[in-house]
Amino acid sequence: MVTAVSANLEPIAEYADLETYRHVFFASPDYIAFSRWKDGTYIDVNPGFEQFTGVRREDAIGRTAEDLGSWVELADRDAYVAALRVTGILNGYQTRLRNHCGEIRDVETSSRVSKINGEKVVISIVRDITDRKRDENELRRYREELERLVELRTAELRRANEELRETNAKLEQAHNQLLQTEKMASIGVLAAGVAHEINNPVGFVSSNLSTLKSYIQDLLKVIDIYGQHHEVFEQAPERLKAIEAVKTDIDLDYLMEDIDALLNESADGLRRVKAIVQSLKDFSHAGRGEWQWANVHAGIDSTLNVVNNEIKYKATVVKEYGVLPDIECLPLELNQVFMNMLVNAAHAIDRAGEIRIRTGVEQDKVWVEFIDNGCGISSADLTRIFDPFFTTKPVGKGTGLGLSLSYGIIQKHHGRIEVDSVPGKGTCFRIWLPVSQPAAASP
Numbered sequence: 001m002v003t004a005v006s007a008n009l010e011p012i013a014e015y016a017d018l019e020t021y022r023h024v025f026f027a028s029p030d031y032i033a034f035s036r037w038k039d040g041t042y043i044d045v046n047p048g049f050e051q052f053t054g055v056r057r058e059d060a061i062g063r064t065a066e067d068l069g070s071w072v073e074l075a076d077r078d079a080y081v082a083a084l085r086v087t088g089i090l091n092g093y094q095t096r097l098r099n100h101c102g103e104i105r106d107v108e109t110s111s112r113v114s115k116i117n118g119e120k121v122v123i124s125i126v127r128d129i130t131d132r133k134r135d136e137n138e139l140r141r142y143r144e145e146l147e148r149l150v151e152l153r154t155a156e157l158r159r160a161n162e163e164l165r166e167t168n169a170k171l172e173q174a175h176n177q178l179l180q181t182e183k184m185a186s187i188g189v190l191a192a193g194v195a196h197e198i199n200n201p202v203g204f205v206s207s208n209l210s211t212l213k214s215y216i217q218d219l220l221k222v223i224d225i226y227g228q229h230h231e232v233f234e235q236a237p238e239r240l241k242a243i244e245a246v247k248t249d250i251d252l253d254y255l256m257e258d259i260d261a262l263l264n265e266s267a268d269g270l271r272r273v274k275a276i277v278q279s280l281k282d283f284s285h286a287g288r289g290e291w292q293w294a295n296v297h298a299g300i301d302s303t304l305n306v307v308n309n310e311i312k313y314k315a316t317v318v319k320e321y322g323v324l325p326d327i328e329c330l331p332l333e334l335n336q337v338f339m340n341m342l343v344n345a346a347h348a349i350d351r352a353g354e355i356r357i358r359t360g361v362e363q364d365k366v367w368v369e370f371i372d373n374g375c376g377i378s379s380a381d382l383t384r385i386f387d388p389f390f391t392t393k394p395v396g397k398g399t400g401l402g403l404s405l406s407y408g409i410i411q412k413h414h415g416r417i418e419v420d421s422v423p424g425k426g427t428c429f430r431i432w433l434p435v436s437q438p439a440a441a442s443p
């Protein structure tokens with residue numbers, strides 16, 4: 001490899017005598033030849049030439065490279081001569097020559113056309129670069145192989161990294177699911193506990209109320225009879241007056257009329273408490289992680305009772321239920337979805353809104369729509385609402401897990417969720433669920 005080339009090519013005068021140049025000529029391991037420009041016959045050649053061509057100096061002089069069979073092809077010679085003719089000087093020109101064994105060797109030549117004793121001659125220095133070239137090729141091959149291996153390894157690493165990322169995402173999803181299921185399980189336990197606690201007092205209040213009703217009816221009968229025997233008190237007008245005063249004071253006629261209504265209203269209230277207790281029980285006993293045939297409306301209704309507190313001050317709920325068959329599902333998990341839909345709808349409404357729940361069936365699928373007239377979702381957010389932890393709610397109000405978990409649950413049911421939203425107008429989430437699960441998923 002040439003690392004530096006001097007710009008000053010003038011010989012240093014005191015050393016530039018013939019003896020010095022003769023030494024260079026004879027000692028050089030490269031092959032050096034002087035030949036006539038007009039016919040290419042050698043004038044002189046050095047030992048380097050003899051070694052390469054296998055032709056002795058005295059045999060070479062007067063003959064040409066072509067005579068010695070040095071050129072592999074005459075076209076190579078013509079190209080070399082043509083190149084030399086253009087500038088009269090060649091540096092590092094590469095071509096091929098045959099050596100003393102007849103082997104084709106790669107050579108690099110530096111040649112120049114000069115004048116000696118008035119005659120045009122060519123001085124050529126030729127170096128065999130076959131080994132160097134082979135080493136270079138080998139090196140290049142090694143480098144390419146190395147690069148290929150590095151690329152292969154990088155691709156493997158990238159793949160492993162990708163797998164790791166996927167596993168991580170799955171783990172995170174499973175973790176979130178677990179968290180939500182645990183949350184739902186504790187809500188379930190709480191609901192079951194509350195239901196149980198309310199059930200007892202409701203039981204005895206309800207039985208007492210019906211006893212009270214019959215006692216009051218008896219008492220009213222007694223009062224009625226007193227009223228019918230009004231004339232008994234005519235001899236004692238003072239007592240009659242006192243009785244009349246009390247009757248007026250307490251507004252006996254209205255009281256007798258209202259007692260019945262009060263008792264009926266109380267009985268109705270108790271019936272409603274019982275219905276709520278039943279919903280809580282349904283909600284908490286929806287069967288943990290078991291595939292079963294269940295009624296979607298029952299699931300929505302019991303969930304509505306549980307989240308009623310969250311909704312009632314914000315919106316009225318309008319139900320437009322179709323006729324649905326029971327579906328094969330994980331009811332507790334579907335309740336989680338319904339709960340999230342209802343709470344999201346309530347959160348989207350500022351006040352006095354409406355949440356419409358519609359259901360229907362199409363071929364072998366049922367659909368449930370939760371439509372609200374709340375704030376709606378911007379198109380930028382719409383692409384992200386199913387991402388875990390995406391929330392637009394203030395800290396503490398939303399974790400951003402509801403929809404991602406709902407999505408996972410609906411996927412597990414081989415269904416899908418669609419969403420339409422108009423900012424400022426409202427949102428509709430439509431859930432599609434197959435009536436029966438594909439053979440592999442069902443128990």
Ligand SMILES: Nc1ncnc2c1ncn2[C@@H]1O[C@H](COP(=O)(O)OP(=O)(O)OP(=O)(O)O)[C@@H](O)[C@H]1O
Nearest residue numbers: 344345348376385391392398399400401402403427
């Ligand atoms: N009915 C809706 N109307 C308007 N925006 C909604 C509605 N439902 C969901 N969103 C938007 O989607 C986001 C993500 O909802 P998601 O249920 O996943 O999380 P969250 O309700 O914020 O929190 P979490 O459900 O975990 O308590 C919400 O923060 C809200 O911006």
Ligand SMILES: [Mg+2]
Nearest residue numbers: 340344402403
């Ligand atoms: Mg939510």
